[in-house]
Amino acid sequence: MTAAAPIPEAPTITLPGALAGVEGVTRVSTPARLDYDFTAGRATTTFLRGITQHKILGEACPICHKVYVPSRGACPSHGVPTSEVVELAGPGVLVSYCVVNVAFHGSVMELPYVGGLIQLEGADMFLMHLIQEASPDDVRIGQWVEPVWVDDDELAPTLESIRYFRPLDRADAVVDEAGHVTSWGPQPKEAPADA
Amino acid sequence: MREVAIVSFAQSRHSRAVEDLNEVEMLMPVTRAALDQAGLEIADIGFTCSGSTDYLAGNAFSFVSTLDGVGPWPPIQESHVEMDGAWALYEAWVKLQTGSIDTAFVYSYSKASSGDLPKVLSRQLDPYAVGPLWLDSISIAALAASAALDAGSVTLEAMAEVAARSRRDALANNEYAQLRFDRPADEIMAEDALVGALRRSDCPPISDGAAAIVLAAGDRVRELSEHPVWIRGIDHRIDPMALGVRDLTDVPSARLAADKAGVAAAPVDAWELHAPFTHDELLLRRALAVPDDAVVNRSGGALAANPMLTAGLIRLGEAARQIAAGEAHRTVAHATQGPALQQNLVAVLEGDHS
Numbered sequence: 001m002t003a004a005a006p007i008p009e010a011p012t013i014t015l016p017g018a019l020a021g022v023e024g025v026t027r028v029s030t031p032a033r034l035d036y037d038f039t040a041g042r043a044t045t046t047f048l049r050g051i052t053q054h055k056i057l058g059e060a061c062p063i064c065h066k067v068y069v070p071s072r073g074a075c076p077s078h079g080v081p082t083s084e085v086v087e088l089a090g091p092g093v094l095v096s097y098c099v100v101n102v103a104f105h106g107s108v109m110e111l112p113y114v115g116g117l118i119q120l121e122g123a124d125m126f127l128m129h130l131i132q133e134a135s136p137d138d139v140r141i142g143q144w145v146e147p148v149w150v151d152d153d154e155l156a157p158t159l160e161s162i163r164y165f166r167p168l169d170r171a172d173a174v175v176d177e178a179g180h181v182t183s184w185g186p187q188p189k190e191a192p193a194d195a
Numbered sequence: 196m197r198e199v200a201i202v203s204f205a206q207s208r209h210s211r212a213v214e215d216l217n218e219v220e221m222l223m224p225v226t227r228a229a230l231d232q233a234g235l236e237i238a239d240i241g242f243t244c245s246g247s248t249d250y251l252a253g254n255a256f257s258f259v260s261t262l263d264g265v266g267p268w269p270p271i272q273e274s275h276v277e278m279d280g281a282w283a284l285y286e287a288w289v290k291l292q293t294g295s296i297d298t299a300f301v302y303s304y305s306k307a308s309s310g311d312l313p314k315v316l317s318r319q320l321d322p323y324a325v326g327p328l329w330l331d332s333i334s335i336a337a338l339a340a341s342a343a344l345d346a347g348s349v350t351l352e353a354m355a356e357v358a359a360r361s362r363r364d365a366l367a368n369n370e371y372a373q374l375r376f377d378r379p380a381d382e383i384m385a386e387d388a389l390v391g392a393l394r395r396s397d398c399p400p401i402s403d404g405a406a407a408i409v410l411a412a413g414d415r416v417r418e419l420s421e422h423p424v425w426i427r428g429i430d431h432r433i434d435p436m437a438l439g440v441r442d443l444t445d446v447p448s449a450r451l452a453a454d455k456a457g458v459a460a461a462p463v464d465a466w467e468l469h470a471p472f473t474h475d476e477l478l479l480r481r482a483l484a485v486p487d488d489a490v491v492n493r494s495g496g497a498l499a500a501n502p503m504l505t506a507g508l509i510r511l512g513e514a515a516r517q518i519a520a521g522e523a524h525r526t527v528a529h530a531t532q533g534p535a536l537q538q539n540l541v542a543v544l545e546g547d548h549s
Contacts, residue, residue: 030327032318036253036310041217072260073220079237079266081223 043073046085048157054149058123060084066124070159091146092120092127092165093173093181099136114139118165119181126179129159133166142172144185199291200416200423201544202409203232204512209373209404209500212308218247218257222304222405223264229407230300233419237266240409241296243273244287246280246303246504250315261304272296279303280406280508281469281530281540287410288429297415304405305503312401312503320534321436332534333398337391339443339535340474344392346444348481351392354473355383358396358498361473365495369513372499373400397473404502406509424515424544427525428456431540438534446482449529449539453483456527456541464523465490467510469530471497478536479529493517507531511542518546 015022040048043059047070050057058069059082066075071082096117103111114131116139131139132148145165155161174183205228213221230236237243243265247258254260258275267273276283280303287299307315313331320326343349359380365372378396386394409419416423432448432455434441453459466489470476476491476498485491492498494513497506507530514528523546530540 028323028327030322032326034250034253034310034315034318037308038253039214039217039306039309041220042215043220044217072263073217074223074263075266076263077266077268079223079226079264081220 041073043071043082047071050087051159051161052155052157054152054155056088056090056120056147058086058088058120058125060086067122068125069120069123069127086122088120088122090120091144091168091170092118092123093175093184094131094139094141094143094145095119095126095175095179095181096141097131097139099139112136116145116165117179118145121184129162130164131166132164138167140172142175142185144168144170144173197292197294197412198416199288199410199412199426200420201426201511201515202411202416202420202423203229204406204408204515205229205232206371206406206505206509206512207304207404207502208371209402209502211373211401211403213306213403214308217260218252218254218304218306219261219264221306221403222261222302225304225405226265226300226302226407229302229409233409233411235298235409235419237271237300239298240300241272241298242287242290243267243271243300243302244276244283244290245274245301246276246278246283246508247305248277248504250310250318251305251307251312251503252309265300265302278538279469279504279506279530279532279540280408281511281528281542282431282507282532284408284410284508284511285429285431285540288426291410291412297411297413298419299410300407301410301508302405302407303505303508305505306403307401307503308403316503316534325438333390333393335438335534336398336472336475337393338438339478340393340397340472341391343444343474343478348444349474349477352380352384353477354397355380355394357470357473357476358383358394361492361495361498364493365499369494369499372495373402373501374499375495393472399471399497399501399506400499402500402502402506404500404505406502406505406512408508408512408515422519422546424518424546426542427545428458428543429540430455431538433533433538434536436533436537441535441537443535444478446478446536446539449479449531449536449541450482452539452541453527453529456543458483458527458541458543460543461525463489463525463527465493465514465517465526467494467496467514467526467528468492469497469507469510471501471506471531473498475531475536483527483529483541490523493522504532507540511544514542514544518544521546
């Protein structure tokens with residue numbers, strides 16, 4: 001080991017007289033704004049067009065047949081386009097959720113509210129959405145939920161066409177520690193009444 | 196040093212705007228083609244490295260979405276650089292030097308069409324003194340061009356010749372290029388200035404596109420390619436960030452990278468210089484001591500297709516393609532990034548000795 005070179009002392013800076021006594025700048029603010037045109041692409045277009053028709057369309061990998069919703073266009077297991085369109089019924093199982101108690105910039109929700117990760121029946125990937133018509137205390141992993149859509153004349157190519165998901169009266173599914181549904185549970189004896 | 200070779204190269208047909216596909220959909224056919232050329236699946240690859248920046252499409256973590264397109268599950272060894280894919284290739288080359296892997300996959304892509312590219316590029320400037328001025332990429336290039344014109348390092352006539360030759364060569368040699376036409380230099384001399392001394396023809400197109408390269412080392416090289424292209428030297432260097440402390444009429448970091456990569460050790464049959472603006476090529480020719488009669492940018496270069504963060508990787512691919520096709524034996528590829536040729540990478544490529 002050789003001795004480290006001594007650290008040179010910072011030079012003394014002498015300000016011109018006109019700047020004598022001026023307060024140092026400790027912080028600058030640099031506002032920045034950039035506008036972009038979002039390109040949905042083939043897969044997201046399929047999903048969003050489906051939404052305008054009151055349909056939830058996933059896409060399946062032609063090799064492993066896993067269903068992604070919404071698909072971004074590629075199967076991450078096989079690196080191929082998700083080429084098969086699959087229509088999903090709508091209900092799904094809550095595989096994770098978060099109770100939001102803190103307002104953040106741009107937040108429009110009344111506190112507290114629940115954000116949920118939902119595995120739709122027939123899908124292998126999760127959809128994130130709001131969980132409403134349920135007290136945060138009653139929300140649980142494994143719970144069945146169903147989408148509540150906007151009125152048909154308000155349907156638009158956005159996930160906001162589904163206003164939120166709400167609990168469905170059906171026996172809980174089994175969700176493993178990794179957050180995947182391992183058993184969808186007993187099927188309902190009769191279809192729940194539509195609100 | 197472990198010998199590393201480029202064994203496959205693929206790129207998209209570059210265009211002003213790919214409007215019907217998202218990034219992963221645009222990228223997937225290119226990564227597929229590069230893997231197919233080498234006869235590989237992603238599971239056969241030791242290390243994957245990509246180059247892109249979320250600023251271009253305005254999508255947070257877009258590089259994670261595009262990774263889906265190569266099939267990263269079960270988990271793969273993977274890395275990403277917020278740089279041109281040429282630097283992703285450099286990282287993969289370093290990884291291959293460690294001897295822990297024998298194959299590497301490199302790709303890059305960009306959809307600059309989503310945003311206002313000259314403005315977006317201003318965000319790579321220092322955020323205190325220059326960034327707040329929103330100095331866009333064309334204005335910075337114009338500053339450098341004016342400095343070089345004033346210093347007599349370049350002339351408007353020579354710049355017009357570069358503009359004309361690049362698009363003409365793309366027309367003749369490169370079906371993937373975006374600007375392919377025969378427009379003589381005297382017509383360009385008659386063009387109005389766009390920004391400063393720069394005419395529209397002196398500027399690169401805005402391009403959406405992608406490219407991918409497979410690297411191999413050791414015994415794998417011969418298994419994967421009949422005509423491997425060897426990376427004999429590769430180096431990258433950076434000039435200071437502050438524009439004010441740089442001599443914008445020179446490219447010292449490119450010269451140093453070329454020196455370290457061993458460019459001068461033997462004659463060069465063809466050069467692929469990543470020169471987005473016409474004066475950039477002239478400055479790089481001087482910095483790298485390119486002979487006047489050299490073959491430069493037979494592909495048309497970045498003036499014919501300039502997908503951000505990808506045009507540098509394409510220079511490596513084009514320089515390799517010329518060797519694999521038997522058009523050249525020893526070529527030099529150069530990549531740049533940052534304002535006014537700030538960061539530079541140089542690689543020396545060679546075919547097998549006959």
